[in-house]
Amino acid sequence: MARGSGARRPRSTLAVRGQPPAAVGSEGLVRRDLRHLAGYAPIEPPAALSQETGLEPARIIKLDGNENPYGPSPRARAALASLDCAHLYPDPEQRELRRALADYLGVGAEHIVAGAGSDDLLDLLARLFLAPGDRIINCVPTFGMYSFLAEVQGARVTEVRRTPDHEVDVEAVARALDRRTKLIFLAAPNNPTGNLLPRKHLERLLELPIVVVVDEAYVEFSGTAGFAALVPGHSNLVVLRTFSKWAGLAGLRVGYGVFPPPIAARLMLIKQPYNVNVAAQAAALASLEDVAHLLRNVQRLVKERERLYGKLSRLPFLEALPSRANFILCRLLRGEAASLHQRLRQRGIFVRYFDTPLLRQHLRISAGRPEDTDAVIATLKEFGREL
Ligand SMILES: Cc1ncc(COP(=O)(O)O)c(C=O)c1O
Incomplete structure (x- = not known):
């Protein structure tokens, strides 16, 4: 069964680096119903993304976790x-x-x-x-x-x-x-x-x-x-x-x-x-x-969400959903969402892709800073020109 928007997690690096499960004596003691649990697919931190792409962490554009690029308040x-x-x-x-x-x-x-x-x-x-x-x-x-x-x-x-x-x-x-x-x-x-x-x-x-x-x-x-x-x-x-x-x-x-x-x-x-x-x-x-300060940042992100939505809506190969959160879900009408996801990764732009039956043709893009929107839209346009 599909697990909503959660994609499958790659097998734990601990399990790969340690002994294979068969050689671990305690494996047979693990709860039977958990032995094949796929796990939740989390997002990766900037250091891992930087290693994957060979780009400096500062050049990574992180629009995959609905995080707040403006960070904590001064207080x-x-x-x-x-x-x-x-x-x-x-x-x-x-x-x-x-x-x-x-x-x-x-x-x-x-x-x-x-x-x-x-x-x-x-x-x-x-x-x-x-x-x-x-x-x-x-x-x-x-x-x-x-x-x-x-x-x-x-x-x-x-x-x-x-x-x-x-x-x-x-x-x-x-x-x-x-x-x-x-x-x-x-x-x-x-x-x-x-x-x-x-x-x-x-x-x-x-x-x-x-x-x-x-x-x-x-x-x-x-x-x-x-x-x-x-x-x-x-x-x-x-x-x-x-x-x-x-x-x-x-x-x-x-x-x-x-x-x-x-x-x-x-x-x-x-x-x-x-x-x-x-x-x-x-x-x-x-x-x-510091609520007033933080709500000003929320307003910046809402404004950016609307600007992102406007730009996505003008791309003929996808359909963007209106959103009341700090992200936008897009459905690709042409091309493969998985390959667009890869293309963006190669450019250091990380958005969320869910490899599940209901969402396989979708990407979720967080609202970020204006320059993040511009970078993601430029790569999307390039992808669209090749379709
Ligand atoms: C709908 C929803 N609930 C909860 C969370 C988790 O939030 P927290 O960071 O507070 O654990 C997220 C994180 O993306 C989310 O999308």
């Missing part, structure tokens, strides 16, 4: 530079950060749990709710992490295709439930299609006997307030957010969720006690004091 940089507690464990109760997030969002701190990126919170939710044989609903194409984490738990994934305009097919979701279905994960805006989740769809999904996890990693780019304010009124709604995108802290790994208090309390019990490190906590707190 977050200052907080990191003056960090004086790296030798001490962080607060396992995340008191200061949860308080600050509660004030920022206007909900009680009992609703909040922070994590090492929102990936950590997705993982915690999977661990809290999914026993082997349980099910999640995955509305594909979407973020590959949901099905990956469910499979690591030994859970099953029921795929429900989005409609041709990439909306969640709410009635198909309702029909797909069985008594083992526990969770539905919905990115809003969705990655990689960039569209929002209409409130009436969410309201219908909340009537179902499952936990609805709305993943708002890109909400700051969407021009909407998102659904965090609805959490206190619902016992089965979770909203996840991150500092990775709008606040430029992807490398520090810090995200948070707004949960019904009973779920938050259980997550606090099962999480790693020190899951948010001191540098990440300090940078996140400082970012919350």
Whole structure:
């Protein structure tokens, strides 16, 4: 089955460099259901990309991870530079950060749990709710992490295709439930299609006997307030957010969720006690004091997304999807997306390609700096001339 937008990861370099699995005595002890897990396909860091292309890291154009090229805010940089507690464990109760997030969002701190990126919170939710044989609903194409984490738990994934305009097919979701279905994960805006989740769809999904996890990693780019304010009124709604995108802290790994208090309390019990490190906590707190600065960068990226969209729309060999996030999904109408992906790589331009049945003819391009847009468009035009 297709795993949403997550492409397969190349076999672990550790496994290649170490002994082959057959010679490792513990292999037979590994959980049978995990022995053939393909794994999540992550993006590579600039140093690896620079080695691959032979280009200086500064010449790499990184539009594959929806990262924020403007980086942390001045206050977050200052907080990191003056960090004086790296030798001490962080607060396992995340008191200061949860308080600050509660004030920022206007909900009680009992609703909040922070994590090492929102990936950590997705993982915690999977661990809290999914026993082997349980099910999640995955509305594909979407973020590959949901099905990956469910499979690591030994859970099953029921795929429900989005409609041709990439909306969640709410009635198909309702029909797909069985008594083992526990969770539905919905990115809003969705990655990689960039569209929002209409409130009436969410309201219908909340009537179902499952936990609805709305993943708002890109909400700051969407021009909407998102659904965090609805959490206190619902016992089965979770909203996840991150500092990775709008606040430029992807490398520090810090995200948070707004949960019904009973779920938050259980997550606090099962999480790693020190899951948010001191540098990440300090940078996140400082970012919350520099929101105006960070939102100006968000506006720059939204403007660049629209400029990129305008330029992509004028290319006759592809179709660009309008997006409310900081990336744009393109479908190639002529030529092969895989070879265009390769061509861009050779030029040091990295965009996301998903080798999955639903997305094989697509590329996802992050909104970056204006010069990044210009470089990617120049290579796309060159490719188009040869078709
Ligand atoms: C929809 C979605 N959710 C969550 C994440 C992970 O974010 P974080 O860096 O907070 O783990 C991403 C990252 O690309 C994403 O696209």
